Amino acid sequence: MGILYILNYIDRQNLAAAKLQGIMEDLNMSTQEFATALSILFVGYLPFQIPSNLIISKLTRPGMYICCACAIWGVISAATAAVQSYHALLAVRAILGVVEAVFFPGAIYLLSAWYTKNELGKRIGGLYVGQQVGNAFGGLIAAGCLQMDGVHGIRGWRWLFIIEGAATVGVAILSAIVLPEYPYNARLLTPIEREVAVWRLEKEAGAAEGSEDVGTWQGFLQGFKDPKVGLVG
Known part of the structure; x- marks a missing residue:
């Protein structure tokens, strides 16, 4: 990359x-x-x-x-x-x-x-x-x-x-x-390695966050509504 x-x-x-x-x-x-x-x-x-x-x-x-x-x-x-x-x-x-x-x-x-x-x-x-x-x-x-x-x-x-x-x-x-x-x-990983890689991210995100049904566009609009984004700008 x-x-x-x-x-x-x-x-x-x-x-x-x-x-x-x-x-x-x-x-x-x-x-x-x-x-x-x-x-x-x-x-x-x-x-x-x-x-x-x-x-x-x-x-x-x-x-x-x-x-x-x-x-x-x-x-x-x-x-x-x-x-x-x-x-x-x-x-x-x-x-x-x-x-x-x-x-x-x-x-x-x-x-x-x-x-x-x-x-x-x-x-x-x-x-x-x-x-x-x-x-x-x-x-x-x-x-x-x-x-x-x-x-x-x-x-x-x-x-x-x-x-x-x-x-x-x-x-x-x-x-x-x-x-x-x-x-x-990922083609370069074994099945077990794939499971570990996915588990690491799911562990950090948490079950509640992972179950949220928010699309990409909705998430984009939520970012604009977040007051912290305006303060950074």
Whole structure:
């Protein structure tokens, strides 16, 4: 999950690195248009996080759902190498934001299905470490890709999107093999291990909490009605 988050962060930031190899000149973009291309990713990224988690909560294989989204955003990121105009870049970035919206809230949801409340904080903290690793090494990886400028007649910034997008697809496919689903249907666990994993969570939740008949949407609305949420905001 941490490796996927590193790739998520790198794919989100590679446009800034592409600026160093002339993407603005090749696509005839002004500084303002480049800033728009950077920010438009969040137009799709922010509003689609909640619908994505409403979908993932209904699935029996959330890990596969996350990995499929990773593979799709890798393909979209690689397709950025084919854009020939500013408006095409905007379209690709907006779609990329929609697909990348699946990962982070989905990852938190999947982790919460495996770990108790006392354990979850450390796992989420470890996930954030992946973001910092991507921030630390993303520039170095981009620098290496940009050195391929002119290879086979392809600009360096186009190679950047191709290589990082292909790497994301490859890691997503491998992750789909090893990433577990829910504890009760995890393929990598024995039947006894599955029972123990489920029991740990049920023990913490308690019988009363486990018997509550509250759907995902109702729980979402209850969160907004909680006065503590307003105080935090």
